[in-house]
Amino acid sequence: MITSRDDVWQSAEVTAVDDVADRIRRIVLQPERPEPTRPGEHIDVLATVNGEQQVRSYSVVEAPDNGGHLVITVFRTPDSRGGSEFMHSLEQGQVLRVTKPLQNFPLRVGAPSYVLLAGGIGITAIAGMAALLRRLGADYRLVYVARSRAAMAYLDDLAALHGHRFEAHIDDEGGSLDVPALVAGVPAHTELYMCGPIRLMDAVRRTWADRGLDRTNLRYETFGNSGWFDAEPFVVRIPRLGVEAAVGSGESMLEALEREGVDMMSDCRKGECGLCQVKVLGLAGRIDHRDVFYSDRQKASDSTMCCCVSRAVAAAPPTSSGKRPAVLTIEVP
Amino acid sequence: MITSMTTTTTNSTTAKLLSYPLNAWYPAAWDHEITGKGILSRTIAGRPLALYRTQDGHPVALADACWHRLAPLSQGKLVGRDEIQCPYHGLRYNAAGRCTSMPAQETLNPSATVASYPVSERFRYVWVWLGDPTLADPALLPDMHQLESDEWAGDGETIQAPCNYQLVLDNLMDLTHEEFVHSSSIGQEELSESEFEVTHDENTVTVTRWMRNIDAPPFWLKNMRDKFPGFEGKVDRWQIIHYTFPSTICIDVGVAEAGTGAPEGDRSRGVNGYVMNTIAPETDRSCHYFWAFMRNYRLESQLITTQLRNGVHGVFGEDEAMLQAQQAAIDANPDHEFYNLNIDMGGMWVRRLLERALESEGRSVAAPAAAPAASSKG
Ligand SMILES: Cc1cc2nc3c(=O)[nH]c(=O)nc-3n(C[C@H](O)[C@H](O)[C@H](O)COP(=O)(O)OP(=O)(O)OC[C@H]3O[C@@H](n4cnc5c(N)ncnc54)[C@H](O)[C@@H]3O)c2cc1C
Ligand code: FES
Ligand code: FES
Ligand SMILES: [Fe+2]
Numbered sequence: 096m097i098t099s100r101d102d103v104w105q106s107a108e109v110t111a112v113d114d115v116a117d118r119i120r121r122i123v124l125q126p127e128r129p130e131p132t133r134p135g136e137h138i139d140v141l142a143t144v145n146g147e148q149q150v151r152s153y154s155v156v157e158a159p160d161n162g163g164h165l166v167i168t169v170f171r172t173p174d175s176r177g178g179s180e181f182m183h184s185l186e187q188g189q190v191l192r193v194t195k196p197l198q199n200f201p202l203r204v205g206a207p208s209y210v211l212l213a214g215g216i217g218i219t220a221i222a223g224m225a226a227l228l229r230r231l232g233a234d235y236r237l238v239y240v241a242r243s244r245a246a247m248a249y250l251d252d253l254a255a256l257h258g259h260r261f262e263a264h265i266d267d268e269g270g271s272l273d274v275p276a277l278v279a280g281v282p283a284h285t286e287l288y289m290c291g292p293i294r295l296m297d298a299v300r301r302t303w304a305d306r307g308l309d310r311t312n313l314r315y316e317t318f319g320n321s322g323w324f325d326a327e328p329f330v331v332r333i334p335r336l337g338v339e340a341a342v343g344s345g346e347s348m349l350e351a352l353e354r355e356g357v358d359m360m361s362d363c364r365k366g367e368c369g370l371c372q373v374k375v376l377g378l379a380g381r382i383d384h385r386d387v388f389y390s391d392r393q394k395a396s397d398s399t400m401c402c403c404v405s406r407a408v409a410a411a412p413p414t415s416s417g418k419r420p421a422v423l424t425i426e427v428p
Numbered sequence: 429m430i431t432s433m434t435t436t437t438t439n440s441t442t443a444k445l446l447s448y449p450l451n452a453w454y455p456a457a458w459d460h461e462i463t464g465k466g467i468l469s470r471t472i473a474g475r476p477l478a479l480y481r482t483q484d485g486h487p488v489a490l491a492d493a494c495w496h497r498l499a500p501l502s503q504g505k506l507v508g509r510d511e512i513q514c515p516y517h518g519l520r521y522n523a524a525g526r527c528t529s530m531p532a533q534e535t536l537n538p539s540a541t542v543a544s545y546p547v548s549e550r551f552r553y554v555w556v557w558l559g560d561p562t563l564a565d566p567a568l569l570p571d572m573h574q575l576e577s578d579e580w581a582g583d584g585e586t587i588q589a590p591c592n593y594q595l596v597l598d599n600l601m602d603l604t605h606e607e608f609v610h611s612s613s614i615g616q617e618e619l620s621e622s623e624f625e626v627t628h629d630e631n632t633v634t635v636t637r638w639m640r641n642i643d644a645p646p647f648w649l650k651n652m653r654d655k656f657p658g659f660e661g662k663v664d665r666w667q668i669i670h671y672t673f674p675s676t677i678c679i680d681v682g683v684a685e686a687g688t689g690a691p692e693g694d695r696s697r698g699v700n701g702y703v704m705n706t707i708a709p710e711t712d713r714s715c716h717y718f719w720a721f722m723r724n725y726r727l728e729s730q731l732i733t734t735q736l737r738n739g740v741h742g743v744f745g746e747d748e749a750m751l752q753a754q755q756a757a758i759d760a761n762p763d764h765e766f767y768n769l770n771i772d773m774g775g776m777w778v779r780r781l782l783e784r785a786l787e788s789e790g791r792s793v794a795a796p797a798a799a800p801a802a803s804s805k806g
Contacts, residue, residue, distance in 0.1 A: 130790075131560075131790070133560075161790065199538075199539035200538075200539070201541060201543075203524055203544075204546075204561050204562050204564075205546070205561075227562065230562075231562055310528075310536070311522055311524065311526040311527075311528055311536075314538065315538050316538065316539075317538070367537050367538060367539065368537060369533060387535060387538060388533070388535060388537075389534070389535065390534035390535050392534070393534060
């Protein structure tokens with residue numbers, strides 16, 4: 096949800112930037128109005144994208160001096176022409192508009208045990224939870240997965256801080272996480288908090304449901320930009336309005352339709368609320384459902400989709416070189 | 429106006445509307461007020477709460493505003509083992525405040541939660557912690573063991589006091605007002621004439637007053653005769669006021685036959701009561717004032733329990749009228765300050781402890797003095 100309150104915006108000065116992993120930069124901000132933070136909070140930032148102000152969200156990794164400084168960590172998305180590029184261009188002394196810390200992913204204290212699961216840049220939302228649980232002497236496991244070691248921010252620090260409670264699974268070192276084994280080993284009233292790519296979170300969600308564990312004990316936050324397939328350009332048509340838009344790989348279908356002047360409704364822009372749903376009338380290709388709004392059953396029917404995150408991909412076998420972009424025909428509310 | 433003499437506190441005025449710390453246990457309700465049948469709506473420390481019990485009997489305090497459109501959950505209903513259903517569009521939440529059902533969709537929005545505050549049930553109250561939940565340690569509850577001890581009997585009530593909570597604390601930390609406010613029951617002139625002693629540490633303040641060889645006022649004469657039928661003569665009377673952060677005041681009160689050694693520790697020729705007071709701020713200008721009167725003699729007599737409760741009810745009604753009038757005068761005279769007297773020593777130490785707690789939470793000491801909030805009901 097994008098906040099409707101003006102009083103949450105403030106300015107913040109960049110006091111330090113440094114690279115902490117491949118394409119990942121740590122940015123320290125000094126907000127105008129410091130306040131204490133809690134794990135799971137993020138700030139919204141006004142990023143300048145193509146000369147326009149756009150909102151992006153970044154988890155507060157830590158907030159030293161009682162919130163006097165806010166540390167965020169930003170992954171430069173490979174085909175971003177947008178927010179993360181802007182964030183990586185920031186230099187010490189620059190001032191930007193940010194919100195106060197906002198909470199959509201609260202950690203409940205007092206659970207008998209915890210599993211914290213971070214995939215890639217999702218560690219930004221999880222690291223603070225782990226630090227707090229450690230301080231409280233809670234029973235927790237911190238599981239950090241990624242494709243390669245070089246792309247893992249804070250790996251050594253976390254390993255040192257959390258000792259035997261920490262484990263890393265790194266794909267290209269042959270250590271991929273066995274999700275069913277992870278979930279199978281979870282004691283009954285454990286709370287699992289996760290943030291990472293949609294594929295990882297979906298696998299956990301399914302095995303969690305298969306084991307019949309309480310679904311309210313599975314907590315997650317989506318960053319709203321990962322899918323089952325790599326993003327690729329596709330075409331979307333709305334016959335009733337005579338609209339045809341080319342959706343680039345670095346933008347969402349929602350953004351492309353807005354750019355074409357279609358009056359679209361949306362709220363969360365990360366696949367949670369369902370307000371951006373569109374009806375699918377025709378499809379040449381496949382739909383990459385990246386939302387958490389629809390159930391598996393609804394996704395399988397391919398009759399609607401959340402256009403803020405979900406995309407179309409060409410159906411041709413991935414090896415074919417000259418494959419044609421997917422074409423989606425939709426109706427909008 | 430007094431100027432503070434320590435280096436740690438710099439305020440030189442006595443706040444007329446004191447803010448309340450949030451990292452503290454406040455009494456939300458008597459244990460019997462919270463049930464598994466209905467939902468109690470009550471505002472504590474400015475936070476509207478929906479209070480109920482799970483089917484296992486555990487008390488729950490949820491923020492009383494649905495995640496969706498903020499409809500009051502307290503107007504909803506209890507369903508299943510531990511859930512509450514919003515009265516508007518039917519979202520359900522469990523005791524942890526997590527949404528368990530969104531009727532119009534097949535999945536749950538992962539951010540759909542309402543705050544579930546730490547609660548603790550002890551001493552016949554359900555306590556709630558509205559600040560940083562990681563600090564909510566039940567060991568920090570004030571000691572009110574007389575309320576659940578076999579050696580004490582008694583009962584109490586709640587006053588919806590239309591004033592800032594600190595005015596109640598001020599009232600209880602200085603009992604010289606009894607001579608003027610409670611002249612027909614417990615007041616007597618020796619109260620303001622006798623010496624008192626004040627001590628404090630980081631968490632408590634104690635005010636001790638002994639009045640020796642005096643006539644027992646009507647309330648105490650009756651109590652003496654309940655234990656010692658036909659008692660006549662002078663008494664030694666004591667009032668030992670124990671404050672515990674943030675807002676609990678247990679007053680050890682009693683009289684004993686004069687000269688039988690009560691001041692030295694032998695209370696066997698006397699009667700002893702404990703006035704248990706614990707206060708939860710509601711808004712800046714209102715509070716829930718829970719009190720009980722406990723005694724350690726004639727434990728078997730329900731008659732005495734009822735008589736004492738009714739007697740104290742009358743006495744505290746006099747305080748309530750004064751507190752209401754005082755708050756109204758404070759609001760009607762916004763450009764006047766409080767001045768302090770030596771009798772305020774105990775209350776001033778209480779303020780000091782509360783101010784320090786507020787400062788350490790990074791919050792301002794004085795509540796905004798602006799327009800009085802509409803009077804509230806609890
Ligand atoms: C609560 C929250 C916390 C977050 N925390 C962090 C964090 O700590 N660190 C961090 O690096 N990122 C975080 N993100 C993600 C971050 O907000 C941006 O989405 C990310 O930096 C990419 O933005 P961009 O403009 O560079 O990417 P672009 O790729 O240019 O994105 C432009 C827009 O298109 C969408 N988009 C991008 N690619 C696709 C695609 N393939 N399919 C569909 N839509 C697409 C994006 O969501 C964005 O709205 C968080 C997001 C949320 C919601
Ligand atoms: S805008 Fe919320 S799901 Fe797309
Ligand atoms: S306001 Fe509670 S369900 Fe809509
Ligand atoms: Fe009184």
